Amino acid sequence: MTQPSGPHDLGGLDAGPVDLAEKDTAYWEWQIDAMIRLALQKGLLTDFAELRDGIERLAPEDYEKLSYYERWARSLAYALVSKGILQQADIDQTIAALRQRQAGR
């Protein structure tokens, strides 16, 4: 078989039993999902392919470690920063502020 083209290219690989447990979607996951839909609607992303491209660029260990919507967040950040829509410094500052707000509650 041809080598997988990235950490996402899973079809046919060896893997364990399927975990059939149902999992609820946390509110922050719905928020990230909605943000992606809106980013597409507003033209911040040209197509879902752009989001997927960023996910496929993740290091294999990150792809494995991150949850589904964490991958989306990571990929959107990559797209928005590389397009100059957001600055990395502002993102870092906002994360720090979010942490502080959480700690203060």
Add this chain to the structure above:
Amino acid sequence: MTLPLYRPGQRVRIADRTPATHHRVPAYAKGQTAVVERVCGEHGQPENFIRGNGEPLTRLYRVRLLQRELWPDYRGSHLDKLDLEVFEHWLEPAHG
């Protein structure tokens, strides 16, 4: 709308290449021979949506593989099939 290059029932080969960017052909299907099951509409090419608008619109096909041909160690029936969607620029005529 351009006319489809392939028609249902025709044998095709899925190209075996790996562009550095996003594309929609899984590794397991690359280089495999399949039969066109259904001719679908034209869509933007996933490769061209990265900082682009996806043009040119390209014909999409649903192609069918035999599981026993796809996986040498397949544990199942000789009847079993696998379908996937492949864009026209990833297909070439299969001979024989």
Add this chain to the structure above:
Amino acid sequence: MGDHHDHSKTFQPDHPEPTSDDALLGLALRELLIDGGYFTAAEEQAVIEKMQGASPENGGHIVARAWKDPEFKARLLDHGSEAIKELGFDLSPTEFTVLENSRSIHNVVVCTLCSCYPRALLGMSPAWYKSKNYRARVVREPRQVLAEFGVELSSEVEVRVHDSTAELRYMVLPQRPAGTEGWTEQQLAALVTRDSLIGTQRTLTTG
């Protein structure tokens, strides 16, 4: 943008706060995009409500109509995207494709590269559908994976795996259970489960 009524700056009190670095990264992007005027918290709320409103009941509705109306079923199998418009559903630009189960054929759907799923008709996809183990294995050993879901198939039944690699979105049309002659469309729709629409359940029960 500093007052406490600003929902873009508050965590939902009835939901657990995310703490992972990448969840916070997501929320930071959200806050910056709202502050930058790219979208509003009200728009976000509307999108979330719409997504949460979608459920497998939509798919069940389509299945029940197909069981009751052979002409609709023929249109659905031939050109799903157009047929479901008759019931008020629109998945364009993706091409909605319905896969009919029969005594001799069983269909099952996966997206090995990502996790494509007809959300508008089936609601949020289950965690296992997005998992590595399902995506990796169901293409190569579908019978073994289906057995883990409790579906045992004889070698007389042809298994068709559908890898949703591009612009098609799939839904399985399960077999109508015996003993449901004369049932209303609504009664029939209530029998249909999410997993039967993905293909990880084969038999629907009336009990």
